[in-house]
Amino acid sequence: MIELDRAGRSFKVKRALVHAVRDLSFRVEPGEFVGYLGPNGAGKSTTIKMLCGILTPTSGRVRVAGLDPSRRRTTLARRIGVVFGQRTTLWWDLPLKDSFELIRLLYKVDRKVFRERLDELVETLDLAEFLRTPVRQLSLGQRMRGDLTAALLHAPDVLVLDEPTIGLDVISKNSIRAFLLRVNAERGTTVLLTTHDLGDIERLCRRVMVIDHGRLAFDGSLEQLMATSPEETIEEVVTRLYTRAGQ
Numbered sequence: 001m002i003e004l005d006r007a008g009r010s011f012k013v014k015r016a017l018v019h020a021v022r023d024l025s026f027r028v029e030p031g032e033f034v035g036y037l038g039p040n041g042a043g044k045s046t047t048i049k050m051l052c053g054i055l056t057p058t059s060g061r062v063r064v065a066g067l068d069p070s071r072r073r074t075t076l077a078r079r080i081g082v083v084f085g086q087r088t089t090l091w092w093d094l095p096l097k098d099s100f101e102l103i104r105l106l107y108k109v110d111r112k113v114f115r116e117r118l119d120e121l122v123e124t125l126d127l128a129e130f131l132r133t134p135v136r137q138l139s140l141g142q143r144m145r146g147d148l149t150a151a152l153l154h155a156p157d158v159l160v161l162d163e164p165t166i167g168l169d170v171i172s173k174n175s176i177r178a179f180l181l182r183v184n185a186e187r188g189t190t191v192l193l194t195t196h197d198l199g200d201i202e203r204l205c206r207r208v209m210v211i212d213h214g215r216l217a218f219d220g221s222l223e224q225l226m227a228t229s230p231e232e233t234i235e236e237v238v239t240r241l242y243t244r245a246g247q
């Protein structure tokens with residue numbers, strides 16, 4: 001479903017070349033739920049932007065749902081949903097339901113199918129009482145549930161999440177985690193999750209990839225990750241991995 005073959009992306013900063021992602025190869029199969037970890041500046045957002053077609057790789061190959069994201073951005077948009085925890089994709093001054101209606105029009109979702117999907121998402125995410133509230137008046141947790149709804153209204157095959165639980169309280173985090181597990185299990189949606197919250201990884205991800213300085217430092221199951229040092233907590237294991245990869 002996601003395939004990177006020696007993908008790289010560099011940026012020219014003044015006269016220097018910054019290699020945000022280098023020689024990165026991995027595959028994510030349909031239905032997987034994969035955590036994508038790395039310290040600040042490791043290259044996670046750059047990878048995600050290449051997956052959505054926002055950035056073109058400067059080397060190698062990227063494919064999502066068999067498509068070259070930077071060349072087939074519009075076609076890919078129908079297959080992928082993206083949530084950036086630090087930014088909303090909703091219309092700031094519009095009531096939540098109007099943002100959803102605009103998304104329906106953008107993605108040309110049939111009105112009846114849309115109604116059914118929206119009703120289900122609104123019920124699961126407990127959004128009914130906020131549908132008439134302008135997005136700017138929503139709390140972070142309410143807005144995040146709105147963003148998740150927006151990302152799933154066109155029933156994408158792949159969901160890419162960049163820090164979806166950032167700034168949320170423990171109850172909101174848990175309800176979003178339960179929701180994501182349900183989406184993955186019931187719809188078979190492939191999920192790639194970037195987070196600095198290791199609780200997200202422990203609760204959600206069967207597989208974990210760790211990237212540092214644009215290169216893959218670990219790729220395996222959560223059990224394999226923890227088995228690298230059975231006495232340690234996930235925080236300790238990941239800290240050691242980040243430090244070692246950075247050397």
Ligand SMILES: Nc1ncnc2c1ncn2[C@@H]1O[C@H](COP(=O)(O)OP(=O)(O)OP(=O)(O)O)[C@@H](O)[C@H]1O
Binds near residue numbers: 013018043044
């Ligand atoms: N548009 C850009 N121009 C120049 N350098 C960039 C650009 N985007 C990213 N970089 C650099 O590429 C590297 C990787 O950045 P990226 O945002 O992908 O990291 P990240 O893993 O998402 O970090 P964080 O966890 O802090 O969000 C960093 O050194 C960053 O400064």
